[in-house]
Amino acid sequence: MRAVYGIVVREFVRFLRQRGRALSSVARPFVWLIFAGAGFAAVFAGRSEIDYRVYMAPGLLGMVVMFGSLLAALSTVIDRDAGVLRMMLVAPIRRGTVALGKTLGATLVGTAQAVVVAAILLPAVGLTPTPAGALLALLAVVLLGLALGAIGVVLAAGMRSIENFAGVMNFVVFPMLFLSGALYPVRHLGPVLHILAHVNPLAYGVDLLKHALLTQWTDAGYGGELPIALDCAALALFALAGLAAAGPLLAREGGVARAAFRERR
Amino acid sequence: MTAAAIDARGLGKDFGPVTALDRLDLEVHEAEFFGFLGPNGAGKTTTVHLLATLLTPSRGSASVAGHDVRLDGLAVRRSIGLVFQETTLDRDLTVEENLRFAARLWNLPDRDAGPRIDALLGQFGLDARRHDQVRTLSGGMRRAADIARGILHQPRVLFLDEPTAGLDPRARRSLWELIRTLRAASGLTVFLTTHYVEEAEPCDRVAVMDRGRLAALGTPAELKRAAGVASLEEVFLARTGHELAESATG
Numbered sequence: 001m002r003a004v005y006g007i008v009v010r011e012f013v014r015f016l017r018q019r020g021r022a023l024s025s026v027a028r029p030f031v032w033l034i035f036a037g038a039g040f041a042a043v044f045a046g047r048s049e050i051d052y053r054v055y056m057a058p059g060l061l062g063m064v065v066m067f068g069s070l071l072a073a074l075s076t077v078i079d080r081d082a083g084v085l086r087m088m089l090v091a092p093i094r095r096g097t098v099a100l101g102k103t104l105g106a107t108l109v110g111t112a113q114a115v116v117v118a119a120i121l122l123p124a125v126g127l128t129p130t131p132a133g134a135l136l137a138l139l140a141v142v143l144l145g146l147a148l149g150a151i152g153v154v155l156a157a158g159m160r161s162i163e164n165f166a167g168v169m170n171f172v173v174f175p176m177l178f179l180s181g182a183l184y185p186v187r188h189l190g191p192v193l194h195i196l197a198h199v200n201p202l203a204y205g206v207d208l209l210k211h212a213l214l215t216q217w218t219d220a221g222y223g224g225e226l227p228i229a230l231d232c233a234a235l236a237l238f239a240l241a242g243l244a245a246a247g248p249l250l251a252r253e254g255g256v257a258r259a260a261f262r263e264r265r
Numbered sequence: 266m267t268a269a270a271i272d273a274r275g276l277g278k279d280f281g282p283v284t285a286l287d288r289l290d291l292e293v294h295e296a297e298f299f300g301f302l303g304p305n306g307a308g309k310t311t312t313v314h315l316l317a318t319l320l321t322p323s324r325g326s327a328s329v330a331g332h333d334v335r336l337d338g339l340a341v342r343r344s345i346g347l348v349f350q351e352t353t354l355d356r357d358l359t360v361e362e363n364l365r366f367a368a369r370l371w372n373l374p375d376r377d378a379g380p381r382i383d384a385l386l387g388q389f390g391l392d393a394r395r396h397d398q399v400r401t402l403s404g405g406m407r408r409a410a411d412i413a414r415g416i417l418h419q420p421r422v423l424f425l426d427e428p429t430a431g432l433d434p435r436a437r438r439s440l441w442e443l444i445r446t447l448r449a450a451s452g453l454t455v456f457l458t459t460h461y462v463e464e465a466e467p468c469d470r471v472a473v474m475d476r477g478r479l480a481a482l483g484t485p486a487e488l489k490r491a492a493g494v495a496s497l498e499e500v501f502l503a504r505t506g507h508e509l510a511e512s513a514t515g
Binding site: 092 | 414
């Protein structure tokens, strides 16, 4: 559909045009690799099965998708403030179409970032994926992008303004990251956190990325732990549930009515 | 029989306990230049958003270009252009990219959109700026680009919600020139909301709104005659006086 295509193109052009955002999104995982990597590698010292930086690589790719897709989808809030959302809402398309376009745009942005980062990161830590592994990793990145993009649109539709952004970072992004297995295996966590990890889309995405990239360390306990099909199904479910919820949420009168109301003050 | 471009019957909207629009009965004819005049908070924007299907009516019904706003929002939105008070353009995109984006949202094939965009940019004096990001444009140019966006899909009814707000006199004048040319060329129905009385003077008919109610309706000449005054401004003051008195004390 043409409108979806238009929204996706706009999303990607915006991303490329915001040089700082594009560069920092590619640089961010390397900052983590160098600083967090050094710290955790010291903690993990003495475990000779795997170099910590190799262990971290799938998690970092998951993190790139999380920041890339989630933030792109959250930009719906900025679209509302800037008025662009109104252009989409007054167009002869359904609200679900807007949600789908934003989600796919976010997926594209996250995937593009992950591909660029992977091209630098994997050789840097000495990981050479098999062709099948690379394909599975790409699938993981796309599914994770869809899931987080859809969730991002839902969060954005429920947010009053960009000021709630810090709340999202504190209560969504960081817990999601630390309960994802990106930095350490979640199986060592207590039962409550372990359960939380199972409602975390990033955990399934990172698990799938470990299946794709850490196959040779599976026996040592560092590869993917859940069945691949389960990871894929969970991510697809997050994406579909998010999309189903995002359309009606965007259609709520909230944003437009409030803006209309401002005139009365 | 010519169908009414806009037909509202008992249309109303509440926001919680506040009645933004009471019960509006209004008919706007095909190709009419209709002025919707009233002070801030009179319910002008609410009416526009109801007619554009961005809000759901609390009561009553309305049809725009023959389509019911409750039943067929997509068809209504296909038939209308809406230029909001504040710009809806993406500041990070160029003028042309914005129009391409809008064309896709309105399901225009790229090969049809291209020539139309070229024509509009020429007509609106934006040709030289087409590859500049919108953030670099002056307020008047942005507004012109907004209007180009609003008529790109050749709507039958164009809503202009306080289009001159924040524009300097020169930009205002060229905007009115633009609207005059558009109407002459296409027989477009234009629904203009404004709180500047002088902007309503060239309208075919004017509705004066006050606190969510229709206070007066007629041609500018009729309104002046009925109120026994010489200018539309006096009509405005007479019809909406208490509101102004309140805001003066408040």
